[in-house]
Amino acid sequence: MATTTKSQVGELTRWPYVLKTRDNKYRIDAELCRLLVPENRHDPNSQVIEIAFVRLPSTAPDPEPPIVELAGGPGGSAISSFTNWSEEMPWWDALRSVCDVILLDQRGVGLSNPRLDSVERVNLPLDRVVTREEYLEAYREASRKTVVYWTERGVDLRGYTTAESADDIDAIRQALGLEKISIIGASYGSHLSLSTVKRHTPRLHKAIIYLVEGPDDTHKLPSNIEKHLRDVAALLKKDPVWGARIPDLIGLMRQVLDRVAQEPVTVEVEDPESKELVKVVCSHFDLQAATAGPLGYDDHLKELPAAYLAMSEGDFSWLGKKAAEDRRSWLGSAMSYYMDCASGGTPERLAQIEREAKDTLLGDAINFPYPAVCDAWGNPDAGEEFRKPVVSDLPTLFMTGELDARTPLSNAEAVMRGFSNAHHILIHGMGHDTPNVPEVRQAVVDFLRGEPVTITEATKTGFNFDPPASD
Numbered sequence: 001m002a003t004t005t006k007s008q009v010g011e012l013t014r015w016p017y018v019l020k021t022r023d024n025k026y027r028i029d030a031e032l033c034r035l036l037v038p039e040n041r042h043d044p045n046s047q048v049i050e051i052a053f054v055r056l057p058s059t060a061p062d063p064e065p066p067i068v069e070l071a072g073g074p075g076g077s078a079i080s081s082f083t084n085w086s087e088e089m090p091w092w093d094a095l096r097s098v099c100d101v102i103l104l105d106q107r108g109v110g111l112s113n114p115r116l117d118s119v120e121r122v123n124l125p126l127d128r129v130v131t132r133e134e135y136l137e138a139y140r141e142a143s144r145k146t147v148v149y150w151t152e153r154g155v156d157l158r159g160y161t162t163a164e165s166a167d168d169i170d171a172i173r174q175a176l177g178l179e180k181i182s183i184i185g186a187s188y189g190s191h192l193s194l195s196t197v198k199r200h201t202p203r204l205h206k207a208i209i210y211l212v213e214g215p216d217d218t219h220k221l222p223s224n225i226e227k228h229l230r231d232v233a234a235l236l237k238k239d240p241v242w243g244a245r246i247p248d249l250i251g252l253m254r255q256v257l258d259r260v261a262q263e264p265v266t267v268e269v270e271d272p273e274s275k276e277l278v279k280v281v282c283s284h285f286d287l288q289a290a291t292a293g294p295l296g297y298d299d300h301l302k303e304l305p306a307a308y309l310a311m312s313e314g315d316f317s318w319l320g321k322k323a324a325e326d327r328r329s330w331l332g333s334a335m336s337y338y339m340d341c342a343s344g345g346t347p348e349r350l351a352q353i354e355r356e357a358k359d360t361l362l363g364d365a366i367n368f369p370y371p372a373v374c375d376a377w378g379n380p381d382a383g384e385e386f387r388k389p390v391v392s393d394l395p396t397l398f399m400t401g402e403l404d405a406r407t408p409l410s411n412a413e414a415v416m417r418g419f420s421n422a423h424h425i426l427i428h429g430m431g432h433d434t435p436n437v438p439e440v441r442q443a444v445v446d447f448l449r450g451e452p453v454t455i456t457e458a459t460k461t462g463f464n465f466d467p468p469a470s471d
Contacts, residue, residue, distance in 0.1 A: 040159035072187030077110030108335030267320025
């Protein structure tokens with residue numbers, strides 16, 4: 001890390017910057033900014049770190065206060081969220097039609113410094129069953145090594161919490177000399193948005209919060225995952241291709257899961273590292289994890305019926321590939337682990353997850369390796385005050401995807417009870433994704449301009465299940 005001093009806190013540097021999409025279809029003249037903030041505001045001797053953000057100019061003649069984009073994860077980069085996806089340009093254009101857009105790379109990720117990626121891998125054998133306990137110990141070991149790695153390089157991991165990131169957002173406002181800013185956040189970005197609302201409402205103009213993860217929603221409820229699977233089963237039953245092929249998705253999934261629980265399956269796949277054909281022995285937990293881990297994302301949801309139909313007919317290649325990837329995966333970002341561990345869950349929430357996991361199809365696999373891995377990170381805890389519901393009169397627009405297992409409608413409904421000036425839009429046909437739908441984009445523009453939002457529902461078209469492999 002670069003050596004800085006406390007006197008430099010609040011120092012802002014700015015450069016002209018051309019922001020472009022990866023496919024080079026779009027380029028925007030922007031400004032790259034770097035702001036020095038304390039790494040740990042609770043430590044009077046804290047060193048100073050650098051957070052990076054790109055400011056996209058508004059196309060409006062008289063812009064509203066700038067809006068700060070908060071990526072999910074935790075560990076996502078808002079700057080990369082722009083550069084990676086040309087198809088999202090209408091979304092960015094809608095925001096810029098009202099105000100400047102600030103793409104923030106939160107502390108520890110992206111262009112911010114330090115960037116707390118891990119150099120460790122979860123490296124497990126392919127040729128035998130790997131138990132849940134072995135998976136967990138591999139994550140713990142990689143986590144312990146990552147803690148040592150960054151601690152030896154002078155990083156104070158205690159500073160990588162959602163509350164610290166919320167204070168970074170207000171520091172950006174101050175450094176830019178703004179009276180107020182707006183915020184927009186999805187998934188973990190919604191979790192960070194809610195913390196920012198709790199801590200800095202007087203300095204906020206408006207908030208757009210979608211794919212809602214409330215203060216106590218970091219660890220997901222198995223009952224919500226079960227409900228999501230029932231909703232998908234109902235949707236599948238109406239599908240003209242799939243309705244007759246899989247009349248009972250839940251029954252089919254249970255049949256396949258029971259089969260693998262009774263006898264693990266051996267699958268020949270390409271090794272993610274050597275690219276040679278290898279045999280992977282897959283267990284009940286491998287299948288639970290492969291199914292639950294990406295639930296809510298459109299691509300995963302689209303392929304799930306075809307994958308389970310193929311497995312019911314003896315083709316487990318989908319599972320083998322997923323298991324091989326899991327056993328050769330990089331640990332990820334230290335920032336991500338520390339943030340989620342610190343956010344944690346109330347005792348009541350954690351007890352509910354434990355109870356529900358015993359009686360649901362996928363157990364608590366969607367949360368793995370949390371919260372058990374957190375002991376390797378020192379069991380950081382943001383505290384019960386952090387997890388209390390947010391109460392605010394800030395004008396806030398909430399949005400939920402109907403097919404989103406990760407941040408279901410019930411999350412938004414619970415959070416909105418504390419907001420006296422809120423509006424909600426349910427988007428049919430959308431999972432854990434950007435609500436890049438024409439009528440939703442217009443609603444966002446209206447909301448930011450202070451005009452009434454008239455819609456409560458919208459539809460994202462284009463969702464179709466993948467066809468059966470045999471077709």
